[in-house]
Amino acid sequence: MAEDASRRRMLTVLAGVSVAGLGAAAIPAARLAAAPASGASSESPWVPVAKLADLPDGAPTRVKVIADRIDGFTTDRQQPLGQVWLTRKGDQVTALSASCPHLGCTVDMSPDRTQFFCPCHASTFRFDGERTPGVPNKSLRSMDPIPVRVTQAKVVEVQWQRFTPGVEAREVVG
């Protein structure tokens, strides 16, 4: 009996040690698996996208935002990160993300060039980014403004940002 009891104790200790060891290995493994999901995002840099003189007055122009693309374990120099619709009025420029706030498809110009148009779910937006009034729209919010500035050298720069699509509130991601 005593032998049985000590044997049971040994087995319990063995099982306990094994579970503790497994846990000690599993916790950092789980942290490793979760790490990229919680990667802190630093503030995105200002990226030149156009010269002010090249933008027609009043008519939106779509430009690519080209900067270093850091993708997990690689850095790709000077890659297109996304597209932005720029509209110039005199010396003022406004920028809207060309990524649809509904589900992230690329927003185009409508064929008659009077408004923005997303081909995936036929959402339409005015040139100021607001959803076209009176037309059913799948998006819960207007197009997303992108921080934009004009430098002294009359170069238009933007700070590229992505937003969570499909929700009413405008939340920056990545």
Place this chain on the structure above:
Amino acid sequence: MSVRSWISERAGGCESAPITSPPSWSRAFGVALLLSFAICGVTGLGMSFVYAPSVASAWASVFYAEHMLAGGWLVRSLHKAAAEASIIFGVMALLLAVFEGRYRGRRDLAFWCRALVVLLAFGFCITGNPLRWDNRGYYGFQTETNIGAALPGGKMLVALVVGGGTLGNWTLARLYALHTLLLPLVAGSVVWLWAKTSRRAEGSVDGQPAAVLDRSNAQLSRDFVLALIVLVEIFVVAFAVRAPLESPADPIASYDARPEWYFQALYVLRNAVPPKMQALVAGGTPAVLGAIILALPFLGRGRELSSRQRAPHFALLAVPVVAFAALTWAGLHHDKTDPVLQKALASQDAVSHRALQIAKATGIPPAGALAMMRADPIFHGEDLYREHCASCHVLGDMGPADGKATGPKLDGWGTESWAMAMMDDPDHKDKFGLLPGFKGKMPSYTHEPSDPEEKKGWKPMPEEQRRSIAKWLAREGEENAPLDHDTDGYKLAKQRCSGCHLLRGDTDDPDDIAPELAGWGTTAWMRQQIADPGTNATYRPGSMSAQIEGHMPRFVEKIAPADLDLLARFVRFRARGLVSK
């Protein structure tokens, strides 16, 4: 010694018990479901030996499996057909289980296991599709994760699966781990539990669950029929519908994303409701279905129910399934008859076709398939053309609407017929006709001038002379044409054209703006014209003056040198109809 007793000797008890319940079609569909899973497993294992999960290598490795390895396409197609079969046969197995009453009493856990396997089949499809990293997989997954992130608690789960906020290398690494390790592990455990609970529910030896169940001949024949049907279905579909591999995923492409058929019903439902209810529909519909499946075994618990009494239970699951099937059909039919979508799909197909063409012709660089596409004059050249040139010049189906162009039409540029047309009517609307600064600058060689002074002594140029000059010009436009390729044509051009035009740097009128004719039609000429039209290498500095209304802008500071090369090659090729999409 039979195999069974051989195993029994080594692996312990192998008592068998006859199945006491009557033969069942739902069991047979369960067999079909497991067979589909097994085919997915075998083909998936094969593919995992050639697949490389990173943004640069995913598409390339799938392309290699599909187009370079013998039988690779069949393995991919079988994998996809079997995955989709597991959804169809799984749903059928679930429906039949409810119809036959095999969800009640001791069979509840087996029923839930069955439902879990169907859910896992969806999980495999969601995590497997984006692995090939083409536009269809990429944008499909982006839409799925965007929908998921908008659900309560979805944001964190999506961030875990995606590996941050943007689809990329982490996403592929994680999807691969989920698709090939975690989900199979979970699926294996669920199937094991399913088998175990089936044994306890279906047969026992002296009150203990049997290690093996002896199926009756009637059951075996049903299993056999379904196994045969699912095998034939998978092979026929695999041969008829090849697994897709569209153009490499381009995060900034204008891609018209549409869901795979098994999400079509949710897509239709989601689109049918006001925006504020979309998340509710996308998350609520599967949640309601899940709740029904969870609740079914509890309905009328502890009582014997006749098949008539079970009918409402069956309807609870059958009505949504039939509605889903109808919505799927309606959605697919709508897409098929939507001309705008079909046009977008045709242009996406053309890009995919081009991607395969280049990959086969040049191979894929280590930088990846997207880098390969961006170095392609046809694909990226068209992109550049649409971005920089199409607001003024027509070329093929690109450019402003008829009569709205503010530059010459480029179709045929650099060819004999273009030169002939120019000498005949330079002010045609496709040439200088719509350019105020250039209209009237070049005289016609066939039409009498309207000015009385110019009319004096004017004679049309004989056709053979025009033809000779046009032929010489066209020859000039061939890459690497020798300097003395057509001395007669050259002499004639010198005599008739260099009064205004530059010809190898010489002209009688240094103040004119007429362009250099030597090398006209070559890539180098076009590149220079795009970079800076006013250098004497093409047009003259005077052509860029503010007085020349509607002159072409310089692009040297706007387009990178490598892109200038691509764009010039693209315009020359496309103008000659040399390379079609």
